[in-house]
Amino acid sequence: MPSLFERLFGKREKPAETAKNRLKLVLMHDRADIPGPMMEQMRQEILTVLSKYVVIDEQHLDVSIDKADGGIALVASIPIVRVNAD
Amino acid sequence: MSxxxxxxxxxxxxxxxxxxxxxxxxxxxxxxxxxxxxxxxDADIGLRNLDLALGLENRIVYDIVDVVEGRAKLRQALIKDKRTQNLALLPAAQTRDKSAVNPAQMRQLIQELREDGYTFIIIDCPAGIEQGFRNATAGATEAIVVTNPEMSSVRDADRIIGLLEAQDLRNPYLIVNRLRPKMVKNQEMLAVEDVQDVLGSSVKLLGIIPEDEVIITSTNKGEPAATLEGNLAGQAYRNIARRLRGETVPFLDLEEKTGFLDRLKGLFGSKK
Structure with missing residues (x-):
C-alpha cells in the first residue's frame, strides 16, 4: 500500500513490480490448494477436537484458505452455541 | 549410438x-x-501445427494415430525433412482427439524411436493439463517449460511444474519466450529474474528468446528461425540447442544499445 507521501507525489509501483507481487500471492494460493476431501476431513477433525469443550453451530461453520500478510492462512469461523458443562 | x-x-x-x-x-x-x-x-492430436512450423504440411501421409492403430509402420509415418538432414517429424492426427492415443502407446512409440537410433526425441505437448498432457509426458525423461514474461502464463507454468513433478519429471528446464528487453528495462514487463524468483529454484533457466518479428515471417514460410542467420531469436534457439548438448553458452545480451537520441532524452529527464 503506497503511503500518503507516495500517493501525493506520485511515486508509483512499476508495472513489473505489481505483476511480480500479484503473481507471488496468487501462486501461494494456488500451491496451497487443498483437495475437497482433505478439507472436509480437516473440518471434521477440528470439529471433533473443539466439541470436547464447546457446542458448535455446525450449520454456520466455515473453514477456508485466505490470503494473509505475505502468505496464506487457514481461516475458520466457528460459531459457538455454548460451552460444554462438564 | 546406443x-x-x-x-x-x-x-x-x-x-x-x-x-x-x-x-x-x-x-x-x-x-x-x-x-x-x-x-x-506432435502430441497435440486434433490441433496439428508442428508440420506448419517446419514447412512439412504437404508431405503428410500417415500420422501418429495411424501408427498407434496399426495402419502404418512408424517409419512410413515419419517425415524426413529434406532441408534439414537428420530431422524427422511424426505428425499429429488432425481429425481425431486426445483420447486416440494413451500413455502406454506413447511409451511404445518412443521405445521404437530409441531403437532406431535417434539421439533426441522432442515431444510437442498440447496446451492444458488433461489427457493430452498425460500422453505427451508419458515417455519423457526431461521437460522444458515455456513461459512468457506475463502473469497468466507464469501462473500456468507453475501449475505445470507441479504436475511434471508428480510424473517424476523433476527440475524442468525453463525457457522465457517473447521477452521485450526495452519494456523490461523500463520495469514495465517481468524480467527473467522475476520469473525465476516466482517459480522457484526447482527450474533451470535454459534460454531467453526475445520477441522478434522473424518468428512470424519464418513461420509464414515454414522455415524455423534457427536456420536463418542474423536474427536474435534464431541465435537464442541455437544457443538453447548447444546448452542441451552440454555446452556452456552465455545468455545473449538483449539490452538495447542506447543511441544518441536516447542519451539526449535521458539528459533532459524526459519520460518515455
Missing part, C-alpha cells in the same frame, strides 16, 4: 499460445543441424 543415450524431452507450458510449437521446431532443427539425429513428435 538407445540408452537417447534424450526424450517434452516441451510444455500449460497455457496455449506461448510458443511451444515454435520452440519445438526451432530446437529440433538447431539440434539436427549440429549433427544430432532428431525425431519431433
Amino acid at each position: 538407445e540408452n543415450n537417447t534424450r526424450v524431452i517434452v516441451i510444455t507450458s500449460g497455457k496455449g499460445g506461448v510458443g511451444k510449437t515454435t520452440t519445438t521446431a526451432n530446437i529440433g532443427t538447431a539440434l539436427a543441424n549440429m549433427g544430432e539425429k532428431v525425431a519431433l513428435l
